[in-house]
Amino acid sequence: MKKELTDRQQEILSFIEQFRDENGYPPTLRQIGKQFGISSTFGVKRHMDALVKKGHILVESNASRGITVLSNFESISMPQTLGDIEKYFKRIPIIGRVAAGVPITAVENHDGDVVVDPAMVKGFDTCFALKVKGDSMVNAGIMEKDHVIVAAQNFAKHDDIVVALIDDEATVKRYWQKNNQIKLMPENDNYQPIEIVNKEVFHIAGKVIGVIRWYN
Amino acid sequence: MKKELTDRQQEILSFIEQFRDENGYPPTLRQIGKQFGISSTFGVKRHMDALVKKGHILVESNASRGITVLSNFESISMPQTLGDIEKYFKRIPIIGRVAAGVPITAVENHDGDVVVDPAMVKGFDTCFALKVKGDSMVNAGIMEKDHVIVAAQNFAKHDDIVVALIDDEATVKRYWQKNNQIKLMPENDNYQPIEIVNKEVFHIAGKVIGVIRWYN
DNA sequence: AAATATAGTGCTCATAAGAGCACTTGTCAA
DNA sequence: TTGACAAGTGCTCTTATGAGCACTATATTT
Structure with a gap:
């Protein structure tokens, strides 16, 4: 000891x-x-x-x-069999490019993966992670280079934080909807809301359900 | 490349x-x-x-x-044996109270745990997670109720984000040091820096190495 | 007052270990 | 055949680095 x-x-x-x-x-x-x-x-x-x-x-x-x-490894709750693993741990792929045409699950798009608690993504069918570019959501505590955890879905509710595709350009914004009007709201005073006028080139890739950040 | x-x-x-x-x-x-x-x-x-x-x-x-x-991000891989698990996944205890007298590892202090990628905490002997109270670090992207991942250590470098104890009260702040002067800097314009005058009641519990947030 | 433990100085010494040169061997393509 | 390149030898040289001694200082305990 x-x-x-x-x-x-x-x-x-x-x-x-x-x-x-x-x-x-x-x-x-x-x-x-x-x-x-x-x-x-x-x-x-x-x-x-x-x-x-x-x-x-x-x-x-x-x-x-x-x-x-010498490491100090104290185990907490750990799986007892290999089959148990998915109850305790889950890996989610980090997607390099999110584009409308390309299926999220495409393997060639992998860019590593993140480890999460399965309890957190329970109920969501397909999840992926995305590395944040830009600082348009800093006031929501989402910084450049953070990884957002996204549940894949093609709809959103008012006030969700979403990953949206505009002309195949992926962006993380807060979803704002009133009647038939849709806006993507940044959370940074230096940016302006994006109003969706042409719904043809607009797509929702998923809803942000978590954020992971590592320093260094 | x-x-x-x-x-x-x-x-x-x-x-x-x-x-x-x-x-x-x-x-x-x-x-x-x-x-x-x-x-x-x-x-x-x-x-x-x-x-x-x-x-x-x-x-x-x-x-x-x-x-x-230099590390190489590999694509998703899963453990083949139970013994392999710790190479792929790690659980870190969420500590309820951080107090100067109480050892971090005390079991009665557990409040669940978070799942992380072992690569991210590699090299740190003892890590723990802490649920953030208050909004004093919002400008650093650390929001109330986020979990910060902390590497336990009793020192810090200038500009580290640390978990500090003042009079047994735990707080997350940016560590500021010049010569013998120490300050704990909030990252929220509504708060004032805390200058450490009495080092007797001041303690560093660890350095923040990551942040995890789950919505809803 | 004496004993004990922790912490540190200022040296010396031996060697573990990186840097680098001139030369050799083998493979493969033009 | 020639030339380019990867791979390796057997050296030498320098220095980064661990080991260790005698001595000092400051608490805390006996």
Whole structure:
């Protein structure tokens, strides 16, 4: 069992992990020292020894950057059989281009995928994810490069956030409808509402049901 | 765009990734050479140069093991065995209360969990999710009731978005630091920055690495 | 007051490890 | 046949980096 760390040791352990995560390789003793204002490698080395002793890392002797951080994997609720997996986890494809003619499910359109909770997309037949271009929805908390999770459907209700196609151009906007009049409302003061006059070239691809953002 | 690799280059790239995944740090040129029966570091070095040129890795000059493998988004794949699951999916606990005294991992504090892509939290030892209260970060696209994904750590860099504890009250803010002065910056014009004067009652619980939102 | 633990300095030393040159071998296309 | 290219050898050179010693400082405990 891992033993309690001092504040200093915890700080240093966190730094090692973060460094490794950002660079793909762990820091040297001197890089650690520099980060914390420790001028001597020996001072840092003793922290390593302490972290090894307490079971948080492994250090390969005489190997530069030879630090292995031991993970702390605590399982929550996990599937018991392979067949169970879809009850616990779901992957949704990230669609590169959304165009009217092209079926959403087209494989050549894949651009990776996102992992979501199946409970969240329950009841929606076909879902896909879309990487947001532009900042027209920032006031709705949808930023450039976020991924929106979309339930595929060709209709919408007033006030839904939708993925709409105008002349084969995909856009995320809030759907506004009164009687026979339709507008696509941006949520950014620098943009103007788009009024749909020609319904021939207008299409709804789906309704936004979620947003996922990762920093870095 | 990444260019095509020769068979040899592909083998070597795979080995580097596998080595790093197993050990937590990349191999040296000599270790790579040993694996493939290449006795000269120069032979290996030229493979590295080729991989850099073709956009698959980064190499830090004169740094031992300074190889960063650039990630490649693969298309949807599913685990083949139960043991594989954690490579594909991860659940992160939603923490009810974040308080200075209480360990984050305390089970009684669970409030369900969120499903995320393990690749996104790779390298972070302990992660948790937190439901956002209040609208002080709307300009950063973090809305009330969103879940923020947090990597547990007790330090932060200037400009990180952090979960901070002041007098046992948890808050999400942008971390601002200059010399010895620390401020927590809201991203909403209706709120004022919080200046940290008493560091006794101030604590950093973690760094926000992602945001998840579900509508309805 | 003495003992103990954590944290750090300023060195030295040995070596692990990257950089690079001149030369060789084998394959394939023009 | 020639030329281009990938792949590898056997070196040398430099330096980045881990190991370790003797000593200091500051708490906290005994």
